[in-house]
Amino acid sequence: MFFLQFISKFIKVMRAGASPAQIAGGFALGALIGFMPFFSLQSAVIFGIIFLLNVNLSAATLAIFVFSFGAFLLDPLFHDLGFYILTGIQALQGLWTKLYNMPVAPLTRFNNTVVMGSCAGGLVLLAPIYFGMKKLVVAYREGLETKIKKWKIVQVITGSKLWQWYERLRDWQW
Numbered sequence: 389m390f391f392l393q394f395i396s397k398f399i400k401v402m403r404a405g406a407s408p409a410q411i412a413g414g415f416a417l418g419a420l421i422g423f424m425p426f427f428s429l430q431s432a433v434i435f436g437i438i439f440l441l442n443v444n445l446s447a448a449t450l451a452i453f454v455f456s457f458g459a460f461l462l463d464p465l466f467h468d469l470g471f472y473i474l475t476g477i478q479a480l481q482g483l484w485t486k487l488y489n490m491p492v493a494p495l496t497r498f499n500n501t502v503v504m505g506s507c508a509g510g511l512v513l514l515a516p517i518y519f520g521m522k523k524l525v526v527a528y529r530e531g532l533e534t535k536i537k538k539w540k541i542v543q544v545i546t547g548s549k550l551w552q553w554y555e556r557l558r559d560w561q562w
Contacts, residue, residue, distance in 0.1 A: 397450055402528045406444045412522035413441065418448035419517050422455025423462070423510035425503055429496045447521075462509070463502055470505030 401411060417438050421431050438448050459466075474484060487493040497503045528536075536542055545551055 397446070401444065401447045401450055402525060406447075408522045408525040408529075410442060411444045411447045411525050412518045414438065414443035414445060414447035415451045415521045416514050416518035417441075417443060418451025419455045420510040420514055421448075422452045423459050423466075423506045423513075425497070425500075425506065426456065428503065429492070430503075430507055459506065462506075466505030466509055467501045468505065469508055470501035470503065473504050473508055474499065474501060 401415075417434055421434050424430055438445065473480070484499065488499060498507075
């Protein structure tokens with residue numbers, strides 16, 4: 389049931405009336421939050437940015453969900469990247485010391501290697517995720533949707549009793 393709901397939400401986001409740039413922007417910012425540990429000052433700031441900008445909130449929510457589940461698999465890579473940024477770059481040592489002695493900066497937990505690595509990795513991947521998602525939305529709307537509907541697996545899923553039961557439940561007014 390959960391898998392069907394996830395697929396349904398993804399399709400709704402792709403078909404949404406928002407522009408591809410709004411969907412891609414929401415998805416990219418949501419991915420950035422998903423990569424980082426959730427309860428941090430950076431996440432709160434990015435949430436604020438999401439609500440201030442004209443981006444798709446559904447895409448952001450979906451990306452947070454997707455990338456937060458995948459981020460723990462990347463934690464060893466984020467740890468190595470964060471460790472290198474915090475200890476391997478000698479020119480930044482003075483900056484880290486000054487930030488740690490500031491009143492608000494330690495709330496970001498920047499001195500944690502996984503937090504630093506996930507933040508840096510997310511910032512590096514922000515533009516590729518944005519442009520990749522924008523291309524995917526445009527391609528989906530221009531004809532990929534009809535090709536996907538012809539796939540055998542999609543026909544099996546949408547033709548199943550479970551899917552029909554799910555659609556009735558979804559459309560039912562509570």
